[in-house]
Amino acid sequence: MACIALLLVTSCHKGDATSATIDIMEPMVNDTVAYDDSVHFEGTIVGDGTMYGYKLTYENAATGAEYMSFPSEEKAKSYAFHEHWHNQVMDTTTVTLKVEATLDHKGTKTSKLIQVVCLPQ
Amino acid sequence: MLLSYVQLSACDLCGGVGSNASIGIFAANQFHLVGWRSQLRSFDSYLYGIKHSSELYWQKDLTFRTQFGRKVQVYGAIPFQVARQKTDFNTTVTQGMGDPNVLFTYALIDRKDSLHVTQDFLNIGLGVKMPLGKSGNYPVDLKNLYPGTGSWDGLFLANYTHRIGTRFSFQAEASHTLKGADQTSFRYGNSTQVSSVFIYNQKVNSSRFISSLGLQQDWFAASSYQGVQLTEKANNGYVGSAKASINLLTYNWLFSIQAQKSLFQELSQGAVQQKFVLGLSVHYLIKKKQHEKNNH
Numbered sequence: 001m002a003c004i005a006l007l008l009v010t011s012c013h014k015g016d017a018t019s020a021t022i023d024i025m026e027p028m029v030n031d032t033v034a035y036d037d038s039v040h041f042e043g044t045i046v047g048d049g050t051m052y053g054y055k056l057t058y059e060n061a062a063t064g065a066e067y068m069s070f071p072s073e074e075k076a077k078s079y080a081f082h083e084h085w086h087n088q089v090m091d092t093t094t095v096t097l098k099v100e101a102t103l104d105h106k107g108t109k110t111s112k113l114i115q116v117v118c119l120p121q
Numbered sequence: 122m123l124l125s126y127v128q129l130s131a132c133d134l135c136g137g138v139g140s141n142a143s144i145g146i147f148a149a150n151q152f153h154l155v156g157w158r159s160q161l162r163s164f165d166s167y168l169y170g171i172k173h174s175s176e177l178y179w180q181k182d183l184t185f186r187t188q189f190g191r192k193v194q195v196y197g198a199i200p201f202q203v204a205r206q207k208t209d210f211n212t213t214v215t216q217g218m219g220d221p222n223v224l225f226t227y228a229l230i231d232r233k234d235s236l237h238v239t240q241d242f243l244n245i246g247l248g249v250k251m252p253l254g255k256s257g258n259y260p261v262d263l264k265n266l267y268p269g270t271g272s273w274d275g276l277f278l279a280n281y282t283h284r285i286g287t288r289f290s291f292q293a294e295a296s297h298t299l300k301g302a303d304q305t306s307f308r309y310g311n312s313t314q315v316s317s318v319f320i321y322n323q324k325v326n327s328s329r330f331i332s333s334l335g336l337q338q339d340w341f342a343a344s345s346y347q348g349v350q351l352t353e354k355a356n357n358g359y360v361g362s363a364k365a366s367i368n369l370l371t372y373n374w375l376f377s378i379q380a381q382k383s384l385f386q387e388l389s390q391g392a393v394q395q396k397f398v399l400g401l402s403v404h405y406l407i408k409k410k411q412h413e414k415n416n417h
Contacts, residue, residue: 025169042168056210071210080170081173082168
């Protein structure tokens with residue numbers, strides 16, 4: 001009985017992704033963003049199986065402080081994202097934009113990041 | 122779509138689908154009508170070929186049709202729309218009154234047989250959509266989610282019905298919408314629609330059962346902003362659809378269900394796909410007074 005249960009649990013997740021290709025179309029590395037402009041974050045995540053969601057994060061590269069994040073728990077084999085964050089930093093700041101995909105039901109993650117320079121007023 | 126009213130979406134959502142006028146299969150009838158209709162339209166949007174969001178539009182209209190003499194009809198609608206866009210991260214809902222419209226039609230041909238049953242009917246129409254609804258500003262707002270376009274649009278229509286035997290009719294309709302610019306100089310591209318349907322009608326007790334089945338093709342020109350034609354997400358393209366309706370006409374009421382499913386399409390360079398259109402409507406028929414009949 002335990003074996004059957006184990007088999008069922010295992011078979012439910014046999015389509016989980018083991019890897020994913022993350023492409024960031026925008027912004028470009030080290031782009032400079034003027035004050036009050038929007039930092040446009042756009043790209044795709046394509047897995048080799050079903051993924052369990054992903055998260056986009058804008059954070060201060062020096063302190064790790066998070067400015068904004070977009071978490072999703074949508075299950076899919078691929079994602080296309082397109083989000084914005086409004087630059088209102090007080091000093092010249094390097095901002096890290098991070099994409100983190102959840103590959104399987106155990107929570108295994110893969111990620112990619114890019115940095116841009118945000119200018120103050 | 123298929124009913125006897127002006128089918129006009131106030132908002133050219135996701136590629137301008139549903140933005141043309143149609144007076145539908147009851148064009149040759151001479152009832153005065155007031156009614157309510159509800160329509161659900163579903164779309165998916167794509168980014169780099171991957172589904173990015175889904176959109177659902179629920180439009181409700183107060184409609185009327187009135188007849189002046191034998192040849193002139195006036196159609197009108199006041200829409201209200203709820204639109205929902207769902208992405209991986211959030212759900213955006215935009216609702217409000219859409220752009221009201223009015224359409225005048227004139228019967229160029231109205232040939233009847235000896236029993237006064239219409240055999241051939243050709244109607245031409247001219248109308249206007251007024252920018253009185255809630256509209257969004259490009260590029261700040263999700264303009265396609267708004268119920269109004271913010272522009273004056275001109276409507277042109279021709280509708281021909283030919284009776285085949287006692288129970289069948291064939292109808293062909295063509296319409297064109299000339300789009301104006303909104304306050305920010307955003308202009309949806311002009312759109313054209315042609316459709317043809319076969320109509321079957323049968324008397325059931327004191328009611329009449331009417332069904333139709335046909336094809337529809339829509340074309341949309343690209344949108345422009347401040348006089349420059351957009352090259353990306355320009356709402357241009359085409360949709361070819363199959364459509365059907367079931368109608369029950371009683372002494373004072375007309376009940377209708379309509380469905381439309383796209384067969385092939387290319388909207389906004391493949392960034393948008395129409396999934397389905399479903400409609401439901403109820404109209405109250407106001408019979409012509411005896412002196413009106415006598416005058417004809």
